[in-house]
Amino acid sequence: MPEPKATTRHHDRPVKRRKRAFIYLRVSSAGQVNTDYDPEGISLPAQRAAILRRALELDAEIAAEFVEPGRSATTVDGRPVFQEMMARLKAEPDIDYVIVYARSRLHRNSIDAAITKRDLRRAGVTLISIMDYTEDNAIGDLVATVLDGVNEYQSRAAGADIAYKMGQKIVRGGSVGRAPIGYLNIREKFEGREVRTVAVDPVRGPLVRMAFELYASGSYGFHALIQALTDAGLRTKPTRRYPTGMPISINSLGNLLRDRYYLGLVEYRGIEYQGRHEPLITPEVFDRVQQMLESRRAGGVRERTHNHYLKGTVWCARCQRRLMVMRGKSKTGDLHFYYFCRGRQLHSCDLPYLPIAKVETAVLDNYATVALPADLRERIAATVKEMLIGSAETQKEIRARVSAHLKELNAKEDRFLDLVGEPDWPQDKIAARLRDIRDERGRLARQLDEDETERLDAARETLTYLLELLTDPQELYRQASKRGRRALDQTCFAKQYLDDDGNGPYVAADELADLVSPLVNHARNESGAAPMGGAALGSSKNPLVEVPGIEPGSFVVSSGLLRAQLTMPLLAPTDHMSKSV
Structure with missing residues (x-):
C-alpha cells in the first residue's frame, strides 16, 4: 500500500516579509518652500506624491519619511536629516529601499554619491530614483556614475553662472539678496519688464536714519539706542x-x-x-558714527549694570587710566557708588576711592573754567562774521580747483579700473585705491553741489550754539538732566583727569573736545590760566595744541552743528541729583 504524500499545513509555510522603505525629500532653498498656501510649498508635496506611487508599485511599507527643506546637496555635511537617515539605516537592518524623486535630490557631488552608494550596499539597501534609471547591475552602475557626474557639473556650472550674473548686477549698481533693514525688496515695471530692485522702507527707513543720527550725537550707547529705537517702533522684518x-x-x-x-x-x-538704491544717510553722519564707534572702542566704555553719565570721560590724574564705577555697602546696609582707578587694583596707583556725588561736584566746578567772557564772545562773533562775509569772494576760485581735481580723479579711476582682473597687480590694493578715489570724488562732488550760503549759515549757526553753550556752562550743566550732562560732557571735554588732595576730588587737568577747543583755549590763553591739557599732568601723551586765534577751519561745520543741535534739547532741567547712578 503506497504511503500517503506528506502535506504542509498553512501555518507551517514561511511568511513572506513585506519590503520596507525610507523616503527622502529635499529642496535647495527656503524660497522653494514659501511659494504656496501649503507650508511645504509645491515641490515637496509633488515629490512625495510620486514617491508614494512608486512605493505602492513595489508593495513597500513606508518605514520613515525624511524631509530636508532649504538645504543644498553640494555636500552631505550640512544636511542633518540626511545624516540621520544614514545612521538609522545602519541601526535598522530590515530596510530594503531608499526612494527619492531624483538622484540630484540625494546628492550633487560625485564623491558623496560614491560614498553613499557604498554605504547603502553594505546595509543591503537599494536606491530607487523615480526620474532616473536605477537597476542594480553593471549597466545601472555606469548610468548612475554618469548621472552623478552630470548633476555635479550642472550644480557647479549653475552656481558659477549665477555668481557671475549677480556680480555684474552689483557692478551696475544693483542689490542682490535680501535688502538690509531700512529697505524693501520690490518688483517694479520698467519698459514692460519686471525688475527686482530695492526701495526705502517707509516705516523702518526713517528709524534707521534716526539710529545713525542719535549715535552720531554721542549721547547714546548701544543699550540706550536700542531702547530708543524700540520705543519709536523699530523691529526686524517679519x-x-x-x-x-x-x-x-x-x-x-x-x-x-x-x-x-x-x-x-x-x-x-x-x-x-555706486548703488542704484537711495542713500539713507550722508557721508558726514556716517563718518561721525565711525569716529564714535572707534573712540568708544578705544576708550573701553561698556554699558553694564553700573552705568553713569560720566563714564568714559573721567580719568585718573596720577596714572592716566580710565576711572571705573564700583559699588560698596556700608555697615548699615546702604549702597554707595564710587569711581576708582584700575591701577589701584594692580597696585600701581594710589588714587583713593572717589564718591560719585563728589566727582559730580568736581566736574561741575570745572565747567567754570570753560566759560567765555562776554567781551571775548562779542569779539569772536564779530570776527567770524567778517570772515564769513569775506569767504564768499574766494568761492569761484575754489570751485574751479575742485572741478579740475574731479577730472583728475576720474582719469585716475579709469586707469585703476583697467587693472581690475589683471593677475600681475594686487587686487586688494587696487580695491583700496578705488575706494579712496570714489570717497574723495563723492566728497568733492557734494562740495560742488552744496549751496555755499547754506554752508556759511550752518557755520554761523554752529558758532551761535557754541557761544550759547559757553556763556554760562556751569549753570547750564547744573540744571541739565543726566542725558543732558552726558551730552554736554562729550561736547566740551575729551577727558577730565581727577585727583584727590585729601579734601575731596577735583579736576586736575582736562583735554577739551575738538569742537570747543579753539574757543576755550583762546579764552584761557588770554586770561593767563594754567595749562589744563596733558602737559599739566606730565603725561607722555601729546598736549593739546595752543590756538593763538580763531581760524575758520577750526570748526567741522556738519558734525559740529549736529552735536550742538542735539545737545541743546537734552539740557532741560531735571532732578538729576536724586540718585548717584
Missing part, C-alpha cells in the same frame, strides 16, 4: 518664526552702524560701486 519682527539686537545694531550700504554703495569682491 519671519515665519517672528511674524511681527523683533527688537534689533546689539550685534545687528553694530553691523548696521558700520554698513556702507546705507551710503548708497554696494560691494563686489572688495570693490565698492
Whole structure:
C-alpha cells in the first residue's frame, strides 16, 4: 500500500516579509518652500506624491519619511536629516529601499554619491530614483556614475553662472539678496519688464536714519539706542518664526552702524560701486558714527549694570587710566557708588576711592573754567562774521580747483579700473585705491553741489550754539538732566583727569573736545590760566595744541552743528541729583 504524500499545513509555510522603505525629500532653498498656501510649498508635496506611487508599485511599507527643506546637496555635511537617515539605516537592518524623486535630490557631488552608494550596499539597501534609471547591475552602475557626474557639473556650472550674473548686477549698481533693514525688496515695471530692485522702507527707513543720527550725537550707547529705537517702533522684518519682527539686537545694531550700504554703495569682491538704491544717510553722519564707534572702542566704555553719565570721560590724574564705577555697602546696609582707578587694583596707583556725588561736584566746578567772557564772545562773533562775509569772494576760485581735481580723479579711476582682473597687480590694493578715489570724488562732488550760503549759515549757526553753550556752562550743566550732562560732557571735554588732595576730588587737568577747543583755549590763553591739557599732568601723551586765534577751519561745520543741535534739547532741567547712578 503506497504511503500517503506528506502535506504542509498553512501555518507551517514561511511568511513572506513585506519590503520596507525610507523616503527622502529635499529642496535647495527656503524660497522653494514659501511659494504656496501649503507650508511645504509645491515641490515637496509633488515629490512625495510620486514617491508614494512608486512605493505602492513595489508593495513597500513606508518605514520613515525624511524631509530636508532649504538645504543644498553640494555636500552631505550640512544636511542633518540626511545624516540621520544614514545612521538609522545602519541601526535598522530590515530596510530594503531608499526612494527619492531624483538622484540630484540625494546628492550633487560625485564623491558623496560614491560614498553613499557604498554605504547603502553594505546595509543591503537599494536606491530607487523615480526620474532616473536605477537597476542594480553593471549597466545601472555606469548610468548612475554618469548621472552623478552630470548633476555635479550642472550644480557647479549653475552656481558659477549665477555668481557671475549677480556680480555684474552689483557692478551696475544693483542689490542682490535680501535688502538690509531700512529697505524693501520690490518688483517694479520698467519698459514692460519686471525688475527686482530695492526701495526705502517707509516705516523702518526713517528709524534707521534716526539710529545713525542719535549715535552720531554721542549721547547714546548701544543699550540706550536700542531702547530708543524700540520705543519709536523699530523691529526686524517679519519671519515665519517672528511674524511681527523683533527688537534689533546689539550685534545687528553694530553691523548696521558700520554698513556702507546705507551710503548708497554696494560691494563686489572688495570693490565698492555706486548703488542704484537711495542713500539713507550722508557721508558726514556716517563718518561721525565711525569716529564714535572707534573712540568708544578705544576708550573701553561698556554699558553694564553700573552705568553713569560720566563714564568714559573721567580719568585718573596720577596714572592716566580710565576711572571705573564700583559699588560698596556700608555697615548699615546702604549702597554707595564710587569711581576708582584700575591701577589701584594692580597696585600701581594710589588714587583713593572717589564718591560719585563728589566727582559730580568736581566736574561741575570745572565747567567754570570753560566759560567765555562776554567781551571775548562779542569779539569772536564779530570776527567770524567778517570772515564769513569775506569767504564768499574766494568761492569761484575754489570751485574751479575742485572741478579740475574731479577730472583728475576720474582719469585716475579709469586707469585703476583697467587693472581690475589683471593677475600681475594686487587686487586688494587696487580695491583700496578705488575706494579712496570714489570717497574723495563723492566728497568733492557734494562740495560742488552744496549751496555755499547754506554752508556759511550752518557755520554761523554752529558758532551761535557754541557761544550759547559757553556763556554760562556751569549753570547750564547744573540744571541739565543726566542725558543732558552726558551730552554736554562729550561736547566740551575729551577727558577730565581727577585727583584727590585729601579734601575731596577735583579736576586736575582736562583735554577739551575738538569742537570747543579753539574757543576755550583762546579764552584761557588770554586770561593767563594754567595749562589744563596733558602737559599739566606730565603725561607722555601729546598736549593739546595752543590756538593763538580763531581760524575758520577750526570748526567741522556738519558734525559740529549736529552735536550742538542735539545737545541743546537734552539740557532741560531735571532732578538729576536724586540718585548717584
